[in-house]
Every structure is written in C-alpha cells, then in structure tokens.
Amino acid sequence: MATALKNQNESTNENSPEELEEDAVLVDRFPEAVRVSRFTFFSVCVLSLAFVLFSSMPLWHTDIWGHLAYGRLIWETGSIPDFAPFMPLASGMSFIDTAWLSQITAFKMFDIAGVAGIKFLYAAAITACMTLLLYRVQQRTGSFFWSMLCVAGFLLCDWKQLGIVRPQLAGLLCFVTLFFCMTSRAWKKANWVLIPLLFVFWANLHGSFPVGLGLIGCFLVGRAVDVSWKARNWKAMLGDSGTRRYLILLEVSAIAVLLNPYGLQLYSEVFSFSSNPNLADLIEWNPLTLRMYQGKTAALIALLLVIASRFTPRRISTTEVLLLVGLGVSAMWSSRMIIWWAPVAAYYLAIHGAAICRWKLKRLADPSGDKVFCAGKWTIVSIGMVWICFAITPMGSFMLHGKLVDFKRSVSEYTPIGAVEYLKEKQIQGQLFNSMELGDYLLWAGPENLNIFANSHVHLLPREVWNHYLRISNRAGDTEELLDRYGVNTIVLDLPRRESLMKSLTKEGVWRVGYKDGRSVVLLRADPIK
Template identity: 45%
Template sequence: MIALTVEPEANSSQSETPEPPRRKGEADLSLLEDRAPAWARMSRSSAGLIAGLGLLFACASFLPLWHTDVWGHLSYGRWIVQNKALPPTEPMLPLCEGVRFIDTAWLSQVAAYLAEKQLGVTALQFLFAACVTFCAAALAYLASKRSGSNLAGALAAGTFLFVDYQQLIIARPQLAGMVCFMVVFGILTAQRWRPSFWIAMPVTFAFWANLHGSFLMGLLLIACFVAGRAVDLVRRTGTTQALWRDAMLRRHFLLFQLSAAAVLLNPYGLELYFETFRIAANRNLQDLVDWDPLTFRMSQGKAAAIALVALIAALRCSPRRVSAAEALSLTIFGLGACYSSRIIVWWAPLCAWSLAIHAEAALRKWRQLDSRPAPPRSGLSTVAAIGIMWIAFAYSPFGMRVIHGAPKTPEDAARRLKSSVSIQTAVAAAAYLNEHPPVGQCFNTYEWGDYLLWAGPANARWFVASHAHLVPREVWEDYLRIVSLSRDWEGRLDRYGINTVVLERNMSADLVRALKEKSHDWSLEYEDHVTAIFARKRPI
C-alpha cells in the first residue's frame, strides 16, 4: 500500500522575494527603453556631443552682429528687392558711380534682407548661429563616422572653432560658402559612394555660385582629391594605366566637371569666374588687415600654428595611412593661408578633420585596442538630445522672438536692436544723422560705411564701404591719405566738397583730434563712445 503524502502549498508571500515598488515615472521610462526602434536610439556619447553642439548654437546666437559687412550686404539685398533686378553698376556710393558691379553674393544678400524684414534682426543671429553650428556638426559627424569615436568628432569640431574663431564671429555671406564647402568635403570623404552624390554635388555648386564667390575653394578641393587619387594609384601600381580603370578617380573627375559647369548657373555666366580672380587681385584689398598674409603676430596665426603642431604629432604617432589627397589639400590650402589670412577659413576644417582621425588612431594604438564594443544605445539618450536642442533654440534670441512674438513698441524694438549688435555699431550716430541729414558729399571711415548705408539717411552720399574692390584706386588712396593725416589731407577733403565727417573714434583717433584742433573750420556736432561727427562751419 502506497502512502501518498501531500505537502502543504507554500505561502507565496514567503517563498518569492517581493519586487520593490516602482518610483513614479519609472515604468514609462522602461517602456521608452524597450519600445524605441533601433534607428531612434543613440549612445550617451552621441547625446553629449549633440549637447555640446546645442551649447555652441546657443552661444553663437547671443554673439552680437558685427558692425561691418552684414549691413552692407543687407543694403544690397534691399536694393535688389526694391528694384527687382541686379545692379549693373555700384548703386550706393556716388564716388563709385559707373563702376561695373558683378554681385557674387546676391542670393545670400536677398535671403538675409528678406529674413530681417519679415522676422527682425534676431533672424540674422539665427542664420549666423545655424551656419556656424552646421559646419561644426558636419565636421564632428564626418570625423566620428570615419574613426568610430565621438571623441574624435568633438576634437574635430573644437579644433575648427579654435582655429577659425576670428573669422567666425563676423556674419557675412562667406558663412554660406563654408556650409557649401562642408557639404562638398563630406561627399569627397564619404566611405561609400551614393548615386545621390551625382545630384547633390552640382546642385551645391549651383547655389554656392550665387551665395558667395568662394565657390573656387570647392573646385580647388575637388581638384586636390582628383590629383591625390592619381598620385596614390601611380605610387601603388608603378604605372599610369591604373588611372583609366579606377572608378573613384573617374567619379571625382566627372564631379569636378559637373560642378564647374553648375557654377555657370548664375546671372553672369562665365564672367563670374573672371570676377572672382579680379577681386582677389584687387590692390585695394591688399591694404586691409583681413587680406594680409598669416603671421604669428595674429591671434589666428598662433591658433593655426598650435593646430599644425598637434596635427604633425598626430600624424607621427598614427598608424593610419595618409592619403595623397589629404596631404595635398592640407598643403595647398595651408600655403594659401600663408599668402592671405582669409584662406585659413578653408584650411581649418581640413586640419581639424585630419587631426581628429589620426589622433584617435594614435590613441587606439597606444591603448592597444584592436576593436571596440559598440556603446549601448537608448531612446532616453535620443529624448535628452532632442530636449537639449529645443532648449538651445527656445532660449536663443530668435527662439524667444518666435515664441513670444515681435516687439510691441518702437522702444522694445530699439532695445532688441541694441542688444543684438556690437557695441561698436554706430546706432546712435545713425539716428542723429537721420534727424540732421547731411548735405553734399560725406566722409566716413571704412568701418562705418556699411551700417550708415543700411540705417543712415537714404539720400546721404557716403565715401566708402566694405566693398573696397569697387572703389576707384584714386579715391581709395585719397581715403587712406586722409585717415592717416598724410600731406594735404585738408585739401583732399576740400577737393571732394566734404561738409560732414563721420569717424570711428578709436581707429581714427588722430583725425578726430586734428579736426578738433581745426575748430575755426570744423565743429563737433555729435560725439559718443564710438563715433564723432564733424560739420564744416562754412559749407562748400
């Protein structure tokens, strides 16, 4: 007889460990982690990199608009919109009357003017910050994709900002050219060819040719990659026969041809090519600091030297092979920067990208890491990144303008303008001149010409502005002699019939002092911390 023993059922409350109660919101976060699709997940390092770019955008949005360049381009954009045509000759400076004007930046001028007209001056700050952030983000993305490390992406973006800082603080159409340059660089350095590149590259150049005359820098970059690929093939095979069989070389060469042809989609056609060379060779520009050769006396020269030393060290330690295209582009653009400091704008992203990928390779070699596990990805990181981007936009001047609306009163608009422009901007002086319009030809310092064209009296006759290449050489030399108090500077003012002189106090301190000493001929009509305005007591 079999005895059956039935054990009593264990108390579930004693045999199982109770789960701790969830905190409020914890279940929702768990669902987000579990249900977020793979494409919507990112690593914490990627979210951190995006957070840094968001901070960059926020900081750039609060940078005041510079007192030169942007205002002159806005004036041309206003003229084009009002007249519904491109000016055949210089339209705003009487002393440049009849000088042929090929506007190499007409599209960016019109776009900036329409943005300012519809959304106010904060729209210009937004466009400026967006262009700077796009360039840094593109470099960070390209470097991190090539190296597999977000740290390399952060290094690329940081190096670019460090070297190009002095050029990046000024809002001008050149920033649109930099955006196009980064698109071209991204296509050329892509690890996998995409059929869409056949369209993206010529379309980029078609826009670039109308946005800014720097499109030649993009064509030069493609030429460097074509020549570099050819050098690599010949060095590897020892014969030129491989040149005709290499698909990458054929693609790059065809892209160069398509891009050069796409440039012709502009109002001036082939003449645009010749004009860009004429501007670069203009003698007036050689008298401006922006076009001086790069030296160690310049802060950007010191920054470039530091970046170059770091790049050489990274190349020395990196196991990664240096392609001929990489070496050729760095060398050619670097020599260009030595000739003219403006070229550093185009050398800096090339240096930053090379430094980042080779520094990361050297670090991996030092740590003896052959492979790296993929960092965990989560939807929470994506949500955090999106939230950071929204906060950066919402607290920017333009974001507050979009959320809270336009200024309600003229006083609010004046305060908004004052907070959005640099303290060197002649805002108060322009208001004074509008109340007391000058008569006849005026003399103004180069730094004030752009803003006076934009905000000064509509019928005022200003002497010079930032488009120095349009000023006749004789007029430009007379301008330099007057501001430097050269011999017969008073006679030159008389020759032009100058009755009103508007000066930047700091950079023209000697001329301000000289006119104050000539109190029997000139009277100081207005003066503030940046501007001095003199009027002739007996007008000519």
C-alpha cells in the same frame, strides 16, 4: 515526485499582474530607428549650447549692414544692379554681385524677424559646420573626445573669421558640406545629384566656390597619384574607376556653377577679385603671420599635424597632403584663406590622433566593434535639450512670444547708432567722408540722400579714390585739400581708433564736433562748401 517538481516550476515561471506591468514599463518601446546613444546626447548638448552662444553674440558693425542694403535694393527693384550702387564715387564701376542670394535671404530674414533673424542664420551656419565635422570624425573614430577636439580646433583657428557676419559663412557651410560628402567611407550615388546642386547654390551665395572645385581637384589628383604609385605604373590611373569618378564630378560641378545670373563671367570675376589692388591695404587680406591670433593657432595645429604624421599608424594619402599644403600656402598668402584650412586641418588632426591613441593603447583600430547602447530616453532628452536651447535664443523668443530683441544690445558697441540718429535729426545730405568700417551701417540706416565715401566693398572704388581715402585717414599733408576737392561738409569717424584724426581736423577750427559718443564722432565744417 516528478509531478511536484513540475508544478513548482510552473508556479515559479508564472508572474503576477503587477510584475508583468512592471516589465512592460521597463521595455523601451521607441522604434530602433529613432533611438540614440548617450554620446549622441552629449553631442547634441554641445551643439545646442554652441547655437545659443553664437545667437547671443552681438552683430559686428561691418559687412552685414552693407549686404543687407544690397539685399533690400535687389528685392525692391527686382533686379541686380549692373553698376556699383550707393557710392557715387564708384559711379560707372562694373558690379558683379557674387552673393546676391545670401543678401536677399538675409534681408528677408531681417524683414521678418529683425536682428533675431540674422542671429539665427549666423548661428545656424556655424552650428551646421560643427555638426558635420563632429559626425564625420565620430563616424570614422567612434570617439566623442576626438570629435570634440576637431570641433574645438576648427573654432579656435577660425574664431576671428567667424566673428564677422557675412556671406562667406554661407560659402564655409558649402565647403564643409562638400568635404563631408567627399570623406565618406563609401561613395553614395546621391552625391551625383547633391554635389552639383550644392555648387548651384554656392555660386549664387558666395564667390568662394572655386575653393570647392579645388577640393575636388585635390581628391582627383590624390587618387590618381596613389593608384599609380601602388601599381608602379602611371597608366593605372586611366583604368581606375575612382579617378574617373572624381574627374566627371569635377566637370559636372564646374558646369553647375554656370547656373547663375552672369554665366561664364562669374568665373572671370572671382578669379580676378583677389588681385584688386585696393584689397592689399586691408589687414584681413595680408599674409598670415605669427603676430596674428589666428596665425599662432594655425601654427600650433600645423605643428601637431606634423607630430601626428610621424607617429600615426594610418596611411597618409596624397589627397590629404595636397589639401593641407595647398590650403595652408593660400592662408599664408592671405590670412582670410585660413577659414578653409581650419576645418580640414582639424579633421585630419582628430583622425590621426585617434589612430595613435588606439594603437598605443592596443585597442582595435576599427571602432565598429565597440558596442553602442541606444535608448529612447536619450532621444527624449536630446529633443528636450534642443527645444530648451532654441527657446532661449532671440529667434526662439520671437517665434514663441513675438518678442523682438533690443537692437542696441544686439549689435556691437562700435555700431554708430547715435551718429546715424544725429545725421537723420539734422537732415544731413550730400557727400561725406567716413571711416570705411562705418560705411555699411551708414548705407543701411543713414539718411536716404547721404553719399558715403567708402564701405567694406572697397574693390568697387577707383584706385585714385581709395588712395585719397587712405591719405585722409592717415592725416597726410593734403587732407584738407582732398576734403575740399570732394565737397565734404560732414565727417563720420569711428572712435577711439580715429581719435587722432579727429583732433587733427578740429585743431585749426575748420571743423567742429557736432556729435560725439564713445563709438563715433560727427564733424561739421564750420564754413560749409556751397
């Protein structure tokens, strides 16, 4: 009887060759290190689609073309000019190029891949910021929903700033990368090399590196205050290893900034830049108000942060308060500073939101207990998603098929393409008056000997020249006198924004329309000044 049962068990445990083959197929043979979860796949889908979205957006007509012109000049001459180039009216003005590395990089990408190269850099910078924020929030909360909410808050609040392609995006990527390193649960030894190296690049990519030094300073002061408060003794900060670490990191980073073509002079330039009186006349340098889209969005996020701070079970650190208040006040002083506040505010809102939900739903505060299933199939579909989305972007089309995108369809509708073609056809040279917003494209694509009046680098213009520009643009009583003074025979204006100025100038017959389309107009003096 026992022998019969033994034989029966042995026959039951033996599998046929077909069954063994089926089991082998079902075994996940992917190395565990490269397996990802379905939540990672969903994150990859969102980031890939975001990359496609930003790659398909038309290039705004300001800033980028002027920076490409600077990059072309630096590359061709092999040196950074000491005085303001391109604008004769700014001749002799000292020029410190805080974005020379961004300009060269963008120019070479344009030289290789055309507009597709610029779109790639633009989309890659924003998508990289989204990736870092998403990963850090998901790591801290274990929640895909709150990770997406953080990214959404960042994009909504910074949407106006992100729409303009300029070196500031490189500075934003450096800022988010630094914030990513500083908010890690445990300090990594590699940060001693990575963060100073980051500041070396940052100081040559864009002049916003003081914001990064301020970020480290907030962590330093916040840590010192928290340690002293907990110990009820202010001297406790002196013996705290974390406080000393942040202090040394701040010093090393400040020294790393000096690895630039200007040395200490770069500090003087970036700290005095915002005090340039010409910038006060630009909308983006005005204080943040509720009439602005980004002002409304920032107010909503700030309100949600206040509510979250009231109900969150998490401890609110001094560092968090310093960052939110400090960057928030700077944004209220100048709306352009909202670009730094948005990622920090979105991050802390997601962190506290997730904590409140876990507390109210009686779930564990530590997401590490949640089991995440990883599989090779999610790795395959994630790679496939990235490949498909990259292939349909302009850069993917260029690399895979050698196909250049249509230039006119890749830039904003306000780009004065027709006006520039007209200027080239008529071989118009000499000093002209132009809308500041069109100056960058005129620099990049206009006739070689064309002298523009102003471009987005308004800080390089003498105060008197900039005041004259504003008087002419606002149709002051001495407009014709000023145009005669500068010997202007050609005027290029953006439409429909400057349509009233165009009508005012052509009313007396002194100026006639040489070219006009829906984007811009070229006015010619009826009796040119010799």
